[in-house]
Amino acid sequence: MGLKSSEAIVIGGHNLGEADRIVVLYTLSYGKVRAVAAGARRIRSRFGGSLELFSHGRLVYFERPTSDLHRLNEFALCEPFHGLRTSLELLTAASEVVELGGMAGVEGEGSAELFALILGALRRLNNGMELSLLLRTFEIRMLRTLGYLPEIDKCVRCRRSLPEGVQSFGLNEGGLLCPVCRGGAMETTTVSPAALGFLREALQGEIGSSHVTLIPEVREEVRYLLQTFLEFKLGRRIRSARFLAGIPGFSLDTLSSH
Numbered sequence: 331m332g333l334k335s336s337e338a339i340v341i342g343g344h345n346l347g348e349a350d351r352i353v354v355l356y357t358l359s360y361g362k363v364r365a366v367a368a369g370a371r372r373i374r375s376r377f378g379g380s381l382e383l384f385s386h387g388r389l390v391y392f393e394r395p396t397s398d399l400h401r402l403n404e405f406a407l408c409e410p411f412h413g414l415r416t417s418l419e420l421l422t423a424a425s426e427v428v429e430l431g432g433m434a435g436v437e438g439e440g441s442a443e444l445f446a447l448i449l450g451a452l453r454r455l456n457n458g459m460e461l462s463l464l465l466r467t468f469e470i471r472m473l474r475t476l477g478y479l480p481e482i483d484k485c486v487r488c489r490r491s492l493p494e495g496v497q498s499f500g501l502n503e504g505g506l507l508c509p510v511c512r513g514g515a516m517e518t519t520t521v522s523p524a525a526l527g528f529l530r531e532a533l534q535g536e537i538g539s540s541h542v543t544l545i546p547e548v549r550e551e552v553r554y555l556l557q558t559f560l561e562f563k564l565g566r567r568i569r570s571a572r573f574l575a576g577i578p579g580f581s582l583d584t585l586s587s588h
Contacts, residue, residue, distance in 0.1 A: 333403070336360055336440070338389035339448055340381055341428035345371065353381050353402060354432060355389060358445045362435035365391045365402035380407040384414050384424050384452055398437060413456045423461050425570035427451045430472055433564050443475050462549050465571075467532040469556040474533065478563045481505025482529055497521045499555065501562050521555060524548045 341362075342354035351370040355363045370377045380387060390404040414424040431448040435441075451468045455461065473479050485492060486505030498507045500515040507515055525548050544552070557571050 332393045332395075333390065334360065334393050335388065335390045336363075337408075337445070338363070338387060338405070339428070339431070339445070339452070340383055340385045341432045341435075341448075342383070343381065351381065352399070353405075356428075356431050356435045356445065356448060357389060357440060358442060359440045360437075361439040361441065362432065362437045363389070363391065363400060364398060364437075365400040367402040367405075370402075377402075377405060379410070380405045382410065382415075384411040384428060385409070386411065386449060386452070409453070409456075411452055411456045413458075414452065419461065419574070420455060422570050422574040423465055424452060424455050426465060426568060426574065427455070427468060429568060429570045430469070430560070433566060433568075434472060434476055441475070444472075447471055447475055462553070463528075463532075463544070466528070466549075466552050466556060469560060470529055470532050473556070473560065473563070476563070478504070478559075479533075480559060482526055485511055487511040495523065497523075497526065499559075501559060504559075519555060519558070522548060522551060525552045525555065528552055 336357040336359035338355040338357040340353060341356050343352055346352050346366060349369050349371050351367045353365055353367050355365070357363050367377055367381055369375050370381055385407055386409040388406040388408065389402070392401040392403055394400050411424070414420050427448060431444065434444060447468065451464065454464055480499070482505060484490065484506070485508035486500065486503045488508060488511055490508050492506055492508055497520070498512040498515070498518045499505065499521045500507045500512065501517040503515060506521070507518065512518060524544060528544055528548070529552065553575065557568055561567055
């Protein structure tokens with residue numbers, strides 16, 4: 331058993347027994363870590379409220395070499411991100427960020443790029459950045475971090491330049507297809523010039539810094555494309571994203587004031 335320490339973000343967890351809690355964290359140095367916080371649910375627990383979902387802090391834990399469930403010794407809170415729990419929409423949007431982080435994270439393999447992507451998105455959500463564009467930027471950058479960045483500049487098959495106008499995107503191929511190559515593709519969806527413009531700009535600058543203005547129809551197009559492609563590549567549904575899209579009467583366009 332060895333003592334390890336790393337910067338970490340709480341990305342999940344569940345209760346264990348009468349007083350303990352299993353906490354799932356994404357760490358800068360060691361990737362995804364699952365650890366038991368003994369007595370975390372007691373009134374006078376030494377952890378207090380530091381282990382709430384989304385919390386960012388400094389983790390100290392005892393590694394158990396023969397198990398993937400370790401023992402949490404200390405979590406020094408740096409950023410509690412209380413603002414992310416002030417509305418259902420913010421809570422669900424932040425949940426998508428950590429859910430994707432948990433799906434992408436590998437136990438024992440830290441990624442500074444993935445850690446910075448998750449933490450940056452939580453900070454900007456907490457500071458009131460517009461949700462829809464931020465989440466779409468996060469999603470395409472997540473694809474790039476995982477090595478799944480779709481080809482959006484040339485035909486992914488023949489590498490030829492694409493004609494102007496609406497394009498075809500192949501899920502299996504992982505990018506845009508020219509009129510000649512799209513004939514043999516199994517699963518395709520259309521992508522408008524406005525959607526492509528946003529995706530290209532979202533890969534530049536800071537997360538959520540895109541100045542592209544999208545009408546609701548194009549926002550929905552980008553959301554559908556990115557989430558469908560992420561689920562295809564990860565082989566799992568993004569539950570929080572599906573929940574957020576299905577909230578009755580909810581529009582991400584109305585949330586820029588949060």
